[in-house]
Structures are given as structure tokens and as C-alpha cells.
Amino acid sequence: MSKVVRLGVNVDHVATLRQARGTVYPDVLEAAMLCVKAGAGGITAHLREDRRHVQDADVYVLKENIGVPLNLEMANEPEIVGIALDLCPPEVCIVPEKREELTTEGGLDAVGNRDTLADTIVAMQAKNIEVSLFIDPDPDQINMASELGAPCIELHTGTYCDSMGDAAVAELERLIRGSELAHELGIKVNAGHGINLDNIDGIMKVPHLDTLNIGHSIICRAVFVGIEGAVAEMQGRMV
Ligand code: PXP
Numbered sequence: 001m002s003k004v005v006r007l008g009v010n011v012d013h014v015a016t017l018r019q020a021r022g023t024v025y026p027d028v029l030e031a032a033m034l035c036v037k038a039g040a041g042g043i044t045a046h047l048r049e050d051r052r053h054v055q056d057a058d059v060y061v062l063k064e065n066i067g068v069p070l071n072l073e074m075a076n077e078p079e080i081v082g083i084a085l086d087l088c089p090p091e092v093c094i095v096p097e098k099r100e101e102l103t104t105e106g107g108l109d110a111v112g113n114r115d116t117l118a119d120t121i122v123a124m125q126a127k128n129i130e131v132s133l134f135i136d137p138d139p140d141q142i143n144m145a146s147e148l149g150a151p152c153i154e155l156h157t158g159t160y161c162d163s164m165g166d167a168a169v170a171e172l173e174r175l176i177r178g179s180e181l182a183h184e185l186g187i188k189v190n191a192g193h194g195i196n197l198d199n200i201d202g203i204m205k206v207p208h209l210d211t212l213n214i215g216h217s218i219i220c221r222a223v224f225v226g227i228e229g230a231v232a233e234m235q236g237r238m239v
Contacts, residue, residue, distance in 0.1 A: 005204070005238050008042035008071055008190075009035040009231060010215025011062075015045075015053035028058050031227055032066050035218075038231035042091070044192075044213045046073035047080060050099055056083060063089050071213065073104075073134075076113065076120050085127060092124060093132040093154050093190075093213075103216075104193065107136035107156040110144040121148055132190060137171075137178025145187060152188040154213065155179060157203060161194030168202070175206045183208040197221070200237045212238065 014031040018024070032043045043066050045054045063070045069090040074080045075097035084092050094117065096108045110117060110133050117133070124131045132152035135141040136159070145153050155178055160171040179189045192213030195203055203212065214234060221230035 003210075005209045006041035006211040007039065007231065007235050007238060008044045008192075008211045008213040009040040009218055010044040010046070010073075010192075010213055011035070011219075012044075012046050012053045012215055013219040015055070015058060019053055028054070029061050029065055032062055034227045035231050036066055036068050038228035039235050040068065040231055042069045042071055042211060042213075044071040044073060044093070044215065046095070046104075047083065049075060049077060049080060049097060059083070059087055059089070063087060071132075071211075076108075076116055081120055081123070084129070085123060088127050088129060091130045091132065091152075093134050094120065095134040104134070104158075106158070107138070107141060108134050110135055110141050110148065110150075114144060114148065118148055121150060125149075132188075134192075137174045139178070139181055142178055142181050142185070142187070145182070146185040150187065152190060152210075153182055154190040154192055155182075155206070156193050157191050157195055158193035160202065161196070161199045172202050172205060175203075179206050179208050197234065197237060200234065204238060 011028055011032050014026050014028050017026055045059055047054050047059055071091040072089040073093045073095050076094050095104050121131050131150050132154050133145045133150045134154045136156050163171055182189050188210050189208045190211040195214045196217035218230045
């Protein structure tokens with residue numbers, strides 16, 4: 001029997017709604033707890049340097065109360081690394097971050113940022129934090145994750161999710177090969193970005209997946225079917 005893929009729900013956009021009006025609602029913890037009740041095996045939150053959605057207090061409240069592992073998405077920047085080392089979430093995922101971007105664009109350049117990543121990975125591992133690197137399905141980047149001793153990668157699925165026709169077929173093959181390479185290297189494989197109900201069937205063809213981190217499409221779908229319904233609906237398709 002194939003292994004069940006864990007769903008990690010990214011709750012950033014619950015915080016986006018709150019920040020849009022400067023209110024105290026919707027409550028990010030309440031949303032996360034409903035996701036967990038509906039079957040999410042993890043909760044993800046991205047503490048961006050510009051704090052456009054998730055705030056520092058959110059990640060502390062989430063970590064203490066969700067009852068499943070918190071995956072903190074973060075840039076490899078000293079201020080955020082300091083917060084992560086203080087918070088000690090079970091998992092962190094290091095992502096590239098540009099202030100002007102709408103959302104994370106592309107994977108991390110692990111090859112180009114080898115030295116600074118090495119320092120951060122060592123510091124995180126000293127605190128028993130599992131580090132994942134958010135990278136494109138590029139063999140050079142995957143090999144560098146292995147060289148750096150990262151126990152986990154998150155494959156960037158955004159390019160596949162945004163493409164169609166032959167380009168989508170080619171990118172899905174790249175994701176499959178990338179996952180196979182990481183698996184051979186003993187690295188745990190997660191994936192995420194841009195996943196929705198229209199592309200999940202393709203994503204599920206990628207082997208060796210541990211976790212899919214999905215945010216925007218679930219929070220959007222929640223407007224129509226409620227957050228528990230949106231989580232259950234996605235999970236029902238993760239087969
Ligand atoms: N994984 C990573 C590393 C991300 O940066 C994001 C976006 O914050 C996601 C997953 C979730 O992407 P989406 O909101 O498109 O589902």
C-alpha cells in the first residue's frame with residue numbers, strides 16, 4: 001500500500017484577511033485548529049520580513065496550540081533566523097524572499113548561497129529543528145541540499161502549476177526525476193506552491209512525497225465551502 005501524503009495547510013492568507021483591515025479576526029489559530037480537525041497533518045506559516053500577513057505573535061501561538069507540527073517558512077536573514085532559533089518549531093523551510101514579490105517566486109539558490117545556508121542549517125540542527133530547503137527540481141540544487149546535510153527539501157511546484165500542455169508535461173517529469181534523486185540521496189521530499197484542485201492529480205504522480213504544503217487555493221475555496229470542507233476536499237484528492 002502506498003504511503004499517505006500528509007497535508008500541511010499554509011494559513012498565511014487567513015492572516016492576510018486580518019491584516020487587510022487591521023482587525024483581530026479572522027483568528028489564525030482558530031483557522032489552523034479547524035484545518036487540523038479536518039485532517040491536516042501540519043500547519044505552515046511564513047513569517048515574512050515585511051510582516052505582510054503572519055505576525056511574530058502568530059507563530060508562537062500556533063506552535064504552542066495546534067497539536068501538529070508547525071512548519072515555519074522563512075528567509076535566511078539574521079532577524080528571522082533569530083526568531084526561528086528562539087521559537088524552535090519542529091520544522092523550518094528556508095525560502096527565497098523579495099520584498100516586492102506577490103508570493104515566493106522560484107526556488108532557493110542553494111548552490112549560490114551555500115555558505116550562509118550551511119551556518120543556518122548547523123544552528124537549526126543544534127536545536128533539533130528539521131530544516132527543509134525550498135528548491136526547484138534541479139539536480140544541482142538537490143545535490144547541494146544533500147551536501148549541506150539538509151534532511152528535507154520542498155520541491156517548488158509553482159512552475160508546473162502555472163504551465164500547460166507540453167511545458168506542464170516536461171515540468172512534471174522534472175519534478176518526478178527530482179524527487180527520485182532526492183529519495184536516492186536519503187532526503188525527505190515535500191512539495192508545494194500553486195497547488196489547487198485542478199492540478200493536484202498531476203502533483204500526486206510525483207513519487208516519494210511526504211508532505212504537500214498548500215495555502216492559497218484552500219483558503220480561497222474556504223470562502224465557498226468553509227475551511228474544514230476545503231481541507232477535506234483537498235485531502236480527498238491526495239490519493
Ligand atoms: N510552500 C512554500 C515554500 C511557499 O513559499 C508557499 C507560499 O507561501 C507555499 C508552499 C504555499 O503556496 P500556495 O499558497 O500557492 O499554496
